[in-house]
Amino acid sequence: MARSLDGLVLSPVADQAPGQVGTRTRFTYHERGGRIWAEYEGGDIVHGRLVGTRAGDRLDFRYVQLKQDGRTSSGHCASAVVELPDGRIRLEETWEWESQEGSGTSVVEQSLS
Template identity: 40%
Template sequence: MSDDPFDLDGRVFDLVSSTASRVDPEAPTRFRYHEARGVVWGEYVGDTVAEGRFVGTRDGARLTVSFVHALVAGEAVVSGAATSRIEPGDGGLRLVEDFEVDGVPQVSVCAEVRSPG
């Protein structure tokens, strides 16, 4: 990792809360991040997500990504865009995402996993 405290390369995060849906604490969605020169990409799986990918950019503590994922239940594919702020958290970083679903403001939070296994 670089000297940049918000560099996401090699970091792993678990979804810990979302106002838009229930989060399974035993098998949360897990996100694996890669970053090079401000370009961010990665993959995610778990809970209701069978397979997901994202790509975007980071500017300081602001992360903007486009994503697509397949749901475990059925053939549905979900795609969209999201903006998150990167914050110091307990034992690692947190990603706090503000978004809307059907015009209703929502918030999700991911916490860094220090021993991702």
């Protein structure tokens, strides 16, 4: 199992569609006893939260966010935790909106600093 996500800052490696998370979005993760949560903001996202669970190297969580245009949206995500050769953490994500149409995949990685 990869190391704890607690205190890690991750960001997307590519921009998604407008109004969604992008390379300027920063996620600050927390982890305790199989529970995970994070706050995120940046780019088109004013404020976002996610909450869920971790079992081994798999995350399962729900997210909700407030966008710059004042709209809110929510969805579900399942992620694989991968430790990169340089020791950083990557999350390979499969997500689906619950408040609107759409689904996809994305990758977020720990910052280089």
